[in-house]
Amino acid sequence: MGQTRKVLIVDDEPNIVTALEFLLRRSGYEVRIATNGAEALAQVDSERPDLVLLDIMMPGKSGYEVCQRLRERPELAATKIVMLSAKGSEAEVNKGLSLGADLYITKPFSTQELVATIDRLFASGDGPAA
Amino acid sequence: MRTPKGVILWVTAACAAVLLTLAVGAALQFLAADAEQRPQLIALAVQGAPAVFFGVAILMAAFGAGASWLYRRYPHAERQLAEQARSLLAADAGFRVAAAGAPPLAELAAAINQLADAYHRIEHDLEARSAETRARVEEERDRFAALMSELSQGVVVCNAAGRILLYNPRAAALLAPPQAGGHGDYTPLGLGRSVLALLDRNQVAHALDLLTHQLGTVDRPQASFVATAANGALLRVQVAAFVGADRRLAGLVFTLEDVGQLMGRESQRLRLLQSLATGVRGPVANLRAAAENLAAFPDMPADRRAQFVDIAVAEARTLTERLNTALLAYADALKGSLTLEDMRAADLLAVAQRRIGDTLQLPVAIEDVDAELWLRVDSYAIAHAMTFLAARLAGDYDLHGFRLRAGSGGGFGEVDLIWTGAIVGSDALSFWEGEPMRVGAEETPLTLRDVLERHGGEAWLQVDKIRQIQRFRLLLPKGQAAAPVPLRAAVESRPEYYDFDLFERIEVAGLLAERKLTELSYTVFDTETTGLEPSAGDEIISIGAVRIVNGRLLKQEVFEQLVNPRRPISKESTAIHGIDNRQVANEPTIEQVLPRFYRFCEDTVLVAHNAAFDMRFLELKEAATGVRFGQPVLDTLLLSAVVHPSLDNHHLDMIAERVGVRVIGRHTALGDALLTGEVFLRLIPLLAERGIVTLGQALEASRATYHARLQY
Numbered sequence: 001m002g003q004t005r006k007v008l009i010v011d012d013e014p015n016i017v018t019a020l021e022f023l024l025r026r027s028g029y030e031v032r033i034a035t036n037g038a039e040a041l042a043q044v045d046s047e048r049p050d051l052v053l054l055d056i057m058m059p060g061k062s063g064y065e066v067c068q069r070l071r072e073r074p075e076l077a078a079t080k081i082v083m084l085s086a087k088g089s090e091a092e093v094n095k096g097l098s099l100g101a102d103l104y105i106t107k108p109f110s111t112q113e114l115v116a117t118i119d120r121l122f123a124s125g126d127g128p129a130a
Numbered sequence: 131m132r133t134p135k136g137v138i139l140w141v142t143a144a145c146a147a148v149l150l151t152l153a154v155g156a157a158l159q160f161l162a163a164d165a166e167q168r169p170q171l172i173a174l175a176v177q178g179a180p181a182v183f184f185g186v187a188i189l190m191a192a193f194g195a196g197a198s199w200l201y202r203r204y205p206h207a208e209r210q211l212a213e214q215a216r217s218l219l220a221a222d223a224g225f226r227v228a229a230a231g232a233p234p235l236a237e238l239a240a241a242i243n244q245l246a247d248a249y250h251r252i253e254h255d256l257e258a259r260s261a262e263t264r265a266r267v268e269e270e271r272d273r274f275a276a277l278m279s280e281l282s283q284g285v286v287v288c289n290a291a292g293r294i295l296l297y298n299p300r301a302a303a304l305l306a307p308p309q310a311g312g313h314g315d316y317t318p319l320g321l322g323r324s325v326l327a328l329l330d331r332n333q334v335a336h337a338l339d340l341l342t343h344q345l346g347t348v349d350r351p352q353a354s355f356v357a358t359a360a361n362g363a364l365l366r367v368q369v370a371a372f373v374g375a376d377r378r379l380a381g382l383v384f385t386l387e388d389v390g391q392l393m394g395r396e397s398q399r400l401r402l403l404q405s406l407a408t409g410v411r412g413p414v415a416n417l418r419a420a421a422e423n424l425a426a427f428p429d430m431p432a433d434r435r436a437q438f439v440d441i442a443v444a445e446a447r448t449l450t451e452r453l454n455t456a457l458l459a460y461a462d463a464l465k466g467s468l469t470l471e472d473m474r475a476a477d478l479l480a481v482a483q484r485r486i487g488d489t490l491q492l493p494v495a496i497e498d499v500d501a502e503l504w505l506r507v508d509s510y511a512i513a514h515a516m517t518f519l520a521a522r523l524a525g526d527y528d529l530h531g532f533r534l535r536a537g538s539g540g541g542f543g544e545v546d547l548i549w550t551g552a553i554v555g556s557d558a559l560s561f562w563e564g565e566p567m568r569v570g571a572e573e574t575p576l577t578l579r580d581v582l583e584r585h586g587g588e589a590w591l592q593v594d595k596i597r598q599i600q601r602f603r604l605l606l607p608k609g610q611a612a613a614p615v616p617l618r619a620a621v622e623s624r625p626e627y628y629d630f631d632l633f634e635r636i637e638v639a640g641l642l643a644e645r646k647l648t649e650l651s652y653t654v655f656d657t658e659t660t661g662l663e664p665s666a667g668d669e670i671i672s673i674g675a676v677r678i679v680n681g682r683l684l685k686q687e688v689f690e691q692l693v694n695p696r697r698p699i700s701k702e703s704t705a706i707h708g709i710d711n712r713q714v715a716n717e718p719t720i721e722q723v724l725p726r727f728y729r730f731c732e733d734t735v736l737v738a739h740n741a742a743f744d745m746r747f748l749e750l751k752e753a754a755t756g757v758r759f760g761q762p763v764l765d766t767l768l769l770s771a772v773v774h775p776s777l778d779n780h781h782l783d784m785i786a787e788r789v790g791v792r793v794i795g796r797h798t799a800l801g802d803a804l805l806t807g808e809v810f811l812r813l814i815p816l817l818a819e820r821g822i823v824t825l826g827q828a829l830e831a832s833r834a835t836y837h838a839r840l841q842y
Binding site: 064072091 | 542588
């Protein structure tokens with residue numbers, strides 16, 4: 001586990017991005033940021049993050065769509081996807097997990113708890129990604 | 131054919147006249163003769179007398195035979211023919227007249243027979259045609275009744291006088307009795323009963339006033355109101371009037387809908403809003419104050435600063451908790467809009483299967499469906515959405531058919547549109563989701579997204595690349611199974627939810643005693659008791675009753691209630707009716723049950739077998755319950771004695787056997803009441819044969835028989 005993990009934050013709300021970026025860096029993660037779906041797909045290709053923090057409600061491509069696109073690619077199977085959403089109905093959680101997300105977290109959440117959850121996700125995962 | 135007496139007398143009289151003439155002639159001759167000739171004449175007369183008598187006898191016989199022959203050939207044959215012709219109408223269809231006598235008579239007979247042939251032909255045709263019409267009307271009524279039973283709304287139809295002619299099982303379920311006994315205001319739904327008693331009298335009366343007011347001015351008079359049923363259900367009632375040919379009110383149609391659930395969800399939403407508004411205000415105010423202080427005074431002392439930061443963190447946490455609690459508590463209120471209906475998933479798939487198949491001319495199969503699954507959906511919108519998706523798929527890809535599946539997934543129902551082969555891009559759905567759904571000529575401005583939002587549902591594309599199977603999964607809210615329709619399977623014959631003969635029946639005014647037995651409404655009842663001596667403290671433990679309206683036993687409209695006697699039931703009596711102490715322990719008491727039973731039999735004549743016994747129990751409870759059964763009572767035991775005065779055994783089983791009623795389900799109160807009811811209906815025509823037609827006559831005859839029986 002000597003290697004630094006890379007996390008891609010995809011959200012169009014700068015306030016939450018600022019807070020998450022700060023906290024994740026402090027926790028030792030390398031952080032990349034995208035503010036819409038298309039940007040997110042491009043960064044996944046160029047940066048190959050280990051984990052994508054994906055907001056659902058974004059202009060253009062929704063988080064669901066980005067998730068589905070990523071999961072269509074077998075070489076990205078080890079990339080973890082954590083969905084963040086202001087909507088949190090049972091149906092939406094169900095949809096997110098069905099489309100291949102590893103976790104679905106409803107806003108508002110505690111930023112510290114989120115980071116702890118991400119840590120756990122890597123700890124239980126099967127080794128570092130490419 | 132014997133010669134009639136008249137003819138014999140007549141012939142005898144004629145012969146006597148001949149003899150008399152001969153005798154008078156001889157006497158005159160004797161008087162006119164000389165004295166010396168007289169002895170000669172006497173000798174001659176004595177000598178000739180036998181010859182004269184013999185001659186006269188021969189003459190008599192010949193004359194009599196001739197007269198008899200003439201009689202038979204002419205007046206008698208005509209009369210006989212006339213008699214036969216008269217009996218033609220009443221006799222078997224095969225009977226024809228036969229003519230004896232002169233040839234013209236035979237011709238007349240042949241003509242009569244021809245007429246008879248023609249008459250019977252017409253009669254036969256008429257009968258066949260009317261049987262056909264009857265069968266068709268029956269079939270239409272059955273179809274209508276079946277249709278009514280399937281409606282999800284309750285329907286009650288009454289005539290202008292407010293008497294109920296029809297109701298459907300849904301109405302019966304909506305207006306079912308309250309759970310616990312003792313509700314004084316409950317009147318059961320039933321044919322021939324007044325519609326005013328069903329709901330709040332004032333509300334119904336007010337609606338009727340409104341309708342009557344609209345009658346002359348509006349084409350379809352309508353009124354509606356929301357009322358609470360005796361069982362607590364909140365009902366939206368719509369009343370429509372229908373007008374007869376004479377422009378007068380002919381009847382009313384009530385449709386009933388349970389809006390309790392809708393109203394419940396609506397008020398839940400209100401409460402959610404309120405709890406959010408009040409629950410969030412406080413923490414936001416505190417958070418804002420702390421944040422603004424921190425921003426405005428960067429130079430504040432460190433301990434102060436730490437205090438405000440703590441406040442901000444704590445309030446943010448509280449805010450999160452309140453939000454989550456409120457959303458969790460009212461999660462159901464956020465699911466779906468108010469216009470959704472509970473529907474079996476299997477039915478929804480069947481509708482979608484037909485629509486997709488018809489629209490696209492592609493095979494659509496149902497792969498799997500959870501029979502227990504109910505959804506809360508706008509079935510039209512969902513079927514339309516599925517057809518839209520199938521049409522878009524079939525338009526853009528080469529597909530050979532679809533499969534449908536419905537199953538349960540957590541708190542939701544999953545409805546899948548499945549196909550094999552063509553791999554559809556993941557962005558297809560998000561593109562189609564936002565389009566107005568057009569299928570052929572049918573277009574709605576709604577998009578799939580709108581429909582899903584209205585259902586609080588979701589949809590996505592799911593791919594199984596290895597098996598080349600793809601599906602659109604619709605996640606829809608689960609619904610509640612509709613209340614089962616009561617009693618349908620238990621009844622052998624066709625359900626008796628309607629009686630249109632009541633429609634035409636003019637309300638018969640006048641004294642009850644003068645009304646015909648055939649047109650009265652009855653409550654036939656029976657009780658089971660702890661023993662045979664009410665005065666010694668024996669109590670009723672079960673009451674069963676059934677109604678007779680318009681000459682029909684209404685097996686759907688029954689009363690059946692166990693009663694807690696508040697004293698032990700003896701083993702001997704348990705052996706008869708099978709009811710033991712344990713069974714009645716949690717049942718209502720007689721004080722709770724009798725007022726309900728009273729409402730059930732209001733406005734009817736009571737009928738029971740050996741009624742005096744049951745009435746004695748009821749009368750002893752008058753003081754305790756405040757309920758007095760003052761209506762006339764008929765006793766099938768006494769009526770049987772009226773009909774069969776020479777027989778001694780008038781046990782219910784024996785009478786049933788005599789009048790041809792099959793005995794089943796004896797010795798439950800309801801079973802015996804049903805049997806007594808059937809026996810009573812058979813006794814009515816037998817009473818009529820004895821000239822007993824009205825209630826007054828039946829009561830009088832019963833009284834007379836009762837006294838007659840006492841004397842033995």
